[in-house]
Amino acid sequence: xxxxxxxCVVLVGMPGSGKTTVGRELAKRLGLRFVDSDHEVxxxxxxxxxxxFEIEGEDGFRKRETQTLDELTTESNMVLATGGGAVIKPxxxxxxSARGVVIYLNVPPQILWERTRHDKTRPLLQVPDPKAxxxxxxxxxxPLYRQAARIIVEGGRGTPHxxxxxxxxxxxxxxxx
Numbered sequence: 001x002x003x004x005x006x007x008c009v010v011l012v013g014m015p016g017s018g019k020t021t022v023g024r025e026l027a028k029r030l031g032l033r034f035v036d037s038d039h040e041v042x043x044x045x046x047x048x049x050x051x052x053f054e055i056e057g058e059d060g061f062r063k064r065e066t067q068t069l070d071e072l073t074t075e076s077n078m079v080l081a082t083g084g085g086a087v088i089k090p091x092x093x094x095x096x097s098a099r100g101v102v103i104y105l106n107v108p109p110q111i112l113w114e115r116t117r118h119d120k121t122r123p124l125l126q127v128p129d130p131k132a133x134x135x136x137x138x139x140x141x142x143p144l145y146r147q148a149a150r151i152i153v154e155g156g157r158g159t160p161h162x163x164x165x166x167x168x169x170x171x172x173x174x175x176x177x
Contacts, residue, residue, distance in 0.1 A: 007032065007076040008100035009171070012087055012145050013155075014138055015122050016115035017105040019081035021160045026167055027079035036081045041068050049083075050121060058085075066092055073099035084137070087144040097148050101174065103167055104149035109138045111156045150174065 009026065011019040020036050027034035041064050042048055052061045066089055072080055073095055080100065086092050096102050107115075113131045116122060127133045146152065151170040155163050 007078070008073055009079045009167075010073070010096045010100040010102045011079065011081045011105060012096070012102055012148055013084065013105035014107060014109075014112050014134070014141065014145075015084040015125065016112040016119075016134075017084075017107040018155060018160055018163060019084075019105055022105060022155075022163045022167070023079045023081035025160055025164045029164060029168065030079065030171075033078040034081070035072060035078050037065065037068055037072060037086065038081075038083045040072065041065055041083075044068065048121070050126075062089060066095075070095055085141070087141060087148050093144060093148040097150075101151065101171065102149045103151045103153060103170070104145040105153055105155045105163065106142070106145070107155040109135045112138070 009030070009032070011023050011026075013019055023036065024034050026032075038049055041052070041061070045052060045064065049061065052064065056064075062085070065083060065086060069080075069082065069086060069092055072078075082092075082096070086096070109131075113134050116125055116134070117130060120126070125133055151167065151174070153163055153166050153170070
């Protein structure tokens, strides 16, 4: 990416879309720092996200998430993996779009369910029918991810490495135009 462009690459997508895995590899390949906003919220509060949900509810967590995203996106030279629900708040979509190149990792709900069905650390999926919940979240959030994104990468069956290569190619195309 050239110097006129933000050196903040932001990954958005559903839980299980590969934001952290792809983000780590992408940061390594681009020579940038990797930050996961969920891990950052945990580091700042000293507790795990399920605990924040338990004590403050989703609303309390979302407030903390917005503050963290606002602070992180003032920095450059990083790949930032956001939490799956970061795009819910319009102000977050605005912050992310204005300060970075937002990339949506679009993965079909069936694959998301396969990847997350044994994960007990995702508060929004601790429901009687997590598969239906993923479908509902996908339907609600997909338009928001698309609204925020400059680049959409179709994911799913490919490897994280293949997704990183696609992202690098798209970023290169952005720099040339």
